[in-house]
Amino acid sequence: DRVLWISKGPTNDQCTAVDLADFDKALSMLRSLRLKETCQITKKRDIYFLDEFHITLDKLEGLGSFVELAVMTDNEGDLPALRGDLQRVAKELDLHRSAEIFQSYRQLLFG
Numbered sequence: 001d002r003v004l005w006i007s008k009g010p011t012n013d014q015c016t017a018v019d020l021a022d023f024d025k026a027l028s029m030l031r032s033l034r035l036k037e038t039c040q041i042t043k044k045r046d047i048y049f050l051d052e053f054h055i056t057l058d059k060l061e062g063l064g065s066f067v068e069l070a071v072m073t074d075n076e077g078d079l080p081a082l083r084g085d086l087q088r089v090a091k092e093l094d095l096h097r098s099a100e101i102f103q104s105y106r107q108l109l110f111g
Contacts, residue, residue, distance in 0.1 A: 012102055013079060015070070041105050053089055063109055067095060 003020040020026055041060060048055040056068040069090055071082050090097075101108070 008104070015072075039106060039110060041109065043105070050089065053086065055093075058105075060105055060109075063105065066101070067093075069093075069095070 003023055004017050005020045005026065006015065006017045008015045043058050043060045045059075046057045048057070052071050054068075054070045054072070056070065058066045058068070060066070069086050071086060073079065073082060087097075
């Protein structure tokens, strides 16, 4: 029952999330900036935690199911070790690098 506004990028390692207490106000703000909705994507998301790792399971209408492994840090110096830990967890979960995708859902759906 939590609503988050998540912005990923500009690199694959960057992600910013903020709690969104009032969806309608946020939508009104975007419209006041004259931003227009270009597409709508419906997904079901389940989030699990394994130690410091977030395991996100997404199911998108018309696209399929996806797994995302993530870990949050504000310390860039931690990233090399965390990448190695993420690869270890992915291997334990039988996730293969050959199936890794870096495009957004919007890119996958609409090109």
